[in-house]
Amino acid sequence: MHIEPFHIAVPQEDIDDLRRRIRATRWAPATPSPAWQQGVDAAWLRELADYWANRFDWRAAEQRLNRLPQFIADVEGQRVHVVHRRGVGPAPYPLVVTHGWPGSFVEFEALLERLCDPAAFGGDPADSFDVVVPSLPGFAFSQAPARPGMSAFQVADQWVWLMNGLGYPRFGAQGGDLGAGVSIALAARHPQVVDGIHLNFLPGSYEPATGAAQHALTPEEEAFLRDRNEWVAQEGGYAHMHATKPLTLAASLNDSPVGLAAWIAEKFRAWSDCEGDVERVFSKDELLTNISLYWYTQSIAPAMQMYWENRLQPMRFAHGSRVSTPVGFARFPKEISRPPRSWLERTFNVVQWNDMPGGGHFAAMEKPDLLAAEIRSFFRPLRT
Template sequence: MQIEPFQIAVPEHDIDDLRQRIRATRWTPATPSPAWQQGVDSQWLRELAGYWAEHFDWRAAERRLNRQPQFVADVHGQRVHFVHRRGSGPAPYPLVITHGWPGSFFEFEALLDRLCDPAAFEGDAADAFDVIVPSLPGFAFSPAPAQAGMSAFQVADLWASLMHGLGYQRFGAQGGDLGAGVSIALAARHPQVVDGIHLNFLPGLYEPAIGAAQQALTPEEENFLRERNEWAALEGGYAHMHSTKPLTLAASLNDSPVGLAAWIGEKFRAWSDCQGDVERVFSKDELLTNISLYWYTQSIGPAMQMYWESRLQPMRFTCGQRVVPPVGFARFPKEINRPPRSWLERTFNVVQWTDMPGGGHFAAMEKPDLLAAEIRKFFKPLRR
């Protein structure tokens, strides 16, 4: 496997083009309504767009991103961009962490510090990790797959080959959102090399076997499924669009930076533990660094494509099917779904379960100290 160092270098004319597009935005007229009731708040979006065009320093963000050791590799014909951060302890444990949508490898900046150098955060150097953070195919600097069919299962196969190519014979996996699906697929398809997986999200398309041969649904499980369906009806329009008509939406979002900022920014507010004020948790610079990665790489369309593939290859388990490697789960209070432990135990060997005191969908950015502590605790007995 060929691996090459990588540095981000967006052409200056792309930055100028972005600013011109924002300044030329044709703002939509809207009937007055309470802020955020019908989607993104127009006043907040205007402020964010104005900051993006006039004050946001992409070059500073680029230097910040380039402080992470980045590489690209050809894995079975798929070019994969990844961060490979070596741990500072005596025997760092290899861990592959996978992001989701609308995130990116940028999500894990603070988490990487705490996992790779725990001693710098009053932790034990023996708990250090070598952390690999690949960009999903079609996201950021990993180009879109050349062929259809790239679901979490195929990504898991790529990650297993990538880790082997990096010299890791065994490793752990962690993820939320789409990354949780990839981590589950790694454990299910490659149990011979995956020691365990830690999750902070359960994919909506995960379904354990339910039938006459299985235990009946508990009241807690019935309540979870009801709440999940209610959430999907009121908040899941984005996912339905991604998984059924991604190209229609991509034509708009790939051409309009303000449209892209609205589509992504609204989710950072809705899915985080921000008490209705997204900038209580994420600065404009953090939000725009992530959004700019989607813009400059034109990855919003290919990123949505993974929802299409996931719909065609849902994560359903059959009667008696078990995922062998142990699972740890951190359940954050403002996550978009909060399954009961028994729902996971129908398929997984859950050995660690924690109800977290704060945080939401973007746990690595919102609560990096809490998440890092959970990850260290889970993998401690699995280290070789």
């Protein structure tokens, strides 16, 4: 596998063009509704846009991100952007961590430090990891798929190739959002090389075997499915659009930076443990670093394409199907979906399950200490 160092270097003309586009925004007329009731709050969005155009320093963000050891790897003919940080300890354990939407590899800056050098945060250096954070196909600096069919299952196959090329014939996996789907696919398709997977999210397409008397739903599972269906009806429009008409939406979001910011930032507020105030958890600089990454790499269209592919290849398990790979699950209180343990145990070998005291969908950014401790605990007995 060919791999070469990579540094982010956005052309100045792209930065100037972004600022020009923001300042030329044609703002949508106000509607008579309370703030955030019908989506992003217009006043807050104007404030964010003004900051983006006049005060946000992309070069400072770029310089910080370039401190991460980044590479471009040729994975079966596909250019994959990857952060590969080696651990500080006697025997770092290899771990591939996969992001989702609307996140990116920047979600894991704080988590990387805690996993790679636990002693710097009061932990045991024996718990250190070599962490590999690939950008999903079409996200950030990873090449978009040239052919259809790149669902979580095919990405998992690429990650095995990538990890082997980096010198890790066996490894563990962690993920939330789309990254949870990739991690599950790794466990299901490659149990011979994946020691265990740790999740902080369960994909909505996951369906275990149900229906027969011995598989009847428990009251807790019935309540979970009711809550999930209600959430999908009220909040799941974005996913339905991504999975059914992504190119229609991409035509707007790839052309309007403010539209892109609205589409992404609203989710950081709605899905995080912020009590309605997104800047209690994420600064404008943190939000705009991630949003700018989507903008400069024009990755919103291929990012949404993965929803289309996952819809065509959902995670459904037939009667008798079992995934023997050990699974750990951290259930955060403000996560958009909170399945009961039994729902996972219908298919998976759940060996660690913990309810977290705080945090939401973006756990690696919101609660990096909590998530790092969970990951260390889960993989500790699997390191041999």
